[in-house]
Amino acid sequence: MDREDLFMKKFKYYKRNNPKPSLEQVILFNDEYTILKQVNNIPHTKNDPRTEILGLKDLRVWQSLAFSDHPGFVIIRNPFTALGQRYWIRKCLEEYSKSPNKRNIDIDTSLNDWWSECYKSGKCDKKFQNKLRWTTLGYHHNWDTKVYSEESKGIFPSELAELCEVVAQYLGYEPFRAEAAIVNYYHMCSTLSAHTDHSEVNLDAPLFSFSFGQSAIFLLGRHEKTIEPSAFLLNSGDIAIMSKEARLCYHAVPKILPATKCPWSDIVRPVQKSNIHLKCMKAEDISEMNKNIKENEWRNFENYIAESRININVRQVLMENQITL
Ligand SMILES: O=C(O)CCC(=O)C(=O)O
């Protein structure tokens, strides 16, 4: 007899609207879970000078959590500044959504600049705006064959590579090379069904997942769907890392939930110019960060994120000493 698909059962439970599911078992919904523990035994005594320009808080105040039932799974609870959240949300909407990055809307349109097109008439075309569901950066994920190739590859955004490098270093997951990303755009009724991410040659390198905007229930199971998954709440700014035993586990997003906090609207402070050495980013990125302080620059992006969730999912594709596929 086939064993029951408990992953699907939980997915359906959290997806349903009528009656609404209980959120009592959702980890991180409140702060009282005893299974949480601080990941790093040794507190960070030094900051990484790149944090500010990447829109991150000082490493010494980061809170990273591990879960005894899910070895290798780590959540860093919103290490972003309010301005940092605005910067990354805007990057996903205005820049990562442009061709030649690959997008789900490419089947219907050849236009390059989706975000500007949404505002072509002066006001937002919501119907068109909601059509964008994903873009891929770097090595493009092939949704049909699930195979990466050298022929389908773009330039990986340098600022996103640097963000991952800082997070990887913080967790001691070095060296990590960001080579492929999927940006997922969710609306309030969107879901992402159960899957494992196994297309990369390098399945030992961790997977970094950045969430912005509205919240999500994230289901994390094991290597088989017959094992019941745990439900985690991911809020804006949270970074989830699937490493080691968790790297190839089934996961899914059955539900988007209205955010109870909007950290992108907290007090914004400008990033100061400094002489820090940036591996990937350029000095102009400081003004790109600071322009989002102005309400008129930020308003349209805020309207989008008030009803959507964005997830950036970053992977290393190649082995450490491999140059091409
Ligand atoms: O949206 C999420 O949190 C997960 C996305 C994901 O699993 C993927 O893109 O492979």
Ligand SMILES: [Fe+2]
């Ligand atoms: Fe995934």
